[in-house]
Each structure stands twice: as C-alpha cells, then as structure tokens.
Amino acid sequence: MSVKPLRADSAERRRKPTLCPSSRCAEGAILLGVVGSDAQVQFLNQPVRIDAEFVDIAHQGRRPEKRFRFSSPCATNACRHWTGSRCGVIDEVFDSVPETHRIETRPRCAIREQCRWHRQEGDAACGACPLVITDLMVDG
Amino acid sequence: MGYEKGTGSLFVADLGGFKLPAELEREVAGKIQATVMRALATVDFRGDIVRRFPGDSKIKFPDHTLGIWVEPEIPR
Numbered sequence A: 001m002s003v004k005p006l007r008a009d010s011a012e013r014r015r016k017p018t019l020c021p022s023s024r025c026a027e028g029a030i031l032l033g034v035v036g037s038d039a040q041v042q043f044l045n046q047p048v049r050i051d052a053e054f055v056d057i058a059h060q061g062r063r064p065e066k067r068f069r070f071s072s073p074c075a076t077n078a079c080r081h082w083t084g085s086r087c088g089v090i091d092e093v094f095d096s097v098p099e100t101h102r103i104e105t106r107p108r109c110a111i112r113e114q115c116r117w118h119r120q121e122g123d124a125a126c127g128a129c130p131l132v133i134t135d136l137m138v139d140g
Numbered sequence B: 001m002g003y004e005k006g007t008g009s010l011f012v013a014d015l016g017g018f019k020l021p022a023e024l025e026r027e028v029a030g031k032i033q034a035t036v037m038r039a040l041a042t043v044d045f046r047g048d049i050v051r052r053f054p055g056d057s058k059i060k061f062p063d064h065t066l067g068i069w070v071e072p073e074i075p076r
C-alpha cells in the first residue's frame, strides 16, 4: 500500500481545484478524517490519498462513507447537490445541525484553502463540518 | 475560532543517536505508513448510529447523502 502525503506548497495549492469535503471512498481521494464513537469527525493531521488497497479493505466493512470523510475535486454541475452557483449540502447541514452542537474550535484541516464549503461559508462551515456524516442512511 | 490540538495516535521508534541508511529509512517509513493505513481502513466506531439530530430526518436529499452525487451514479 503506498501513501502519498500532500504537499503544502502554496504555488501548488493555487493550481489545485476546489475540493468537495464530503466525497466517496475511491482510489485517489483524500482521507480527511474518521467518524468517532461520538459521531464527530476526527481529522487526520496529515491527510493522505487513499489507494486501491485502502478502498478494498474499507469496503469489506459497513459503507466507508458512514465511517470516514473523504475529499475529491468538486464536480459542480455534474453533482446533483450543485444549485447552479453553490453546493447545497452545507446549507442542508446548517439546517440539520442545531447551533448548540456546532464546534467552537475549528479542526486542523489541510484542504481549507481549497474547500468548497469554506469558500462559501468561511469558518462557520468548519464549526458544523466535523458533525457531517456523508452517508446517513440507516443500516439494513 | 481557535485551532484544535492534535491528540491522535503517533507511532515512534526511537533509535537514539543511530541513523539508518537513507534508503532503508524511507523503506521502513513507507512500511509503517502502509500498516497504519491498512489498520485505519478497518476502523468503524459506528458513530453514524449514535448521531441523530432532529434535523437529520428533514434532510431532503435522496438517500440522505450529504456527499458528492454524480449522475448516473446513485448513492446506493
């Protein structure tokens, strides 16, 4: 299994696309964090791109999008959540997560400069983001 | 808004003043990372089952996906 740490070089960042912070478990995606037992996402200090072996192992358990958060380039018009000008998911998150539950301390997050939700909502997005579980379907 | 402090797992093999040859050092570091990633891929704290905000049931997206959804792929 190969692990490629992301480089933090700013010129490289400028060339990089806007990222979806709630993507799928697929080869090449960035592993952002793990959903903890308290249902809060624990962000990895050093996000890494996942490879085919990770994807394969992760799919042997319950759906990975219930257990982890992944990131990949924002698909804009190709995504059903795109309203035409913005990502509708963060609006839905703000509606569903009570203000009293939002996080005071924003997580260390290596995609912040490229994050779609942060670009739309600023630090307010980071207060609700750790409470986002990508796949909320009940098992079964 | 402040920053969260890291308190996660950290794996260290302290060889004191001894330094492995650079190539071997890279190889060992890669193996450690790969082992950690394999273990991580199996983790399931079932947090999604614990968490139910009242607002969750009102999420209007089909299949309650709060993630990227590219056609013709369907959420499940």
Ligand code: SF4
Pocket (backbone or CB within 6 Å): A021, A107, A109, A110, A111, A112, A113, A115, A116, A117, A118, A125, A126, A129, A130
């Ligand atoms: S909303 Fe904030 S914490 Fe979440 S992925 Fe984007 S930048 Fe990171």
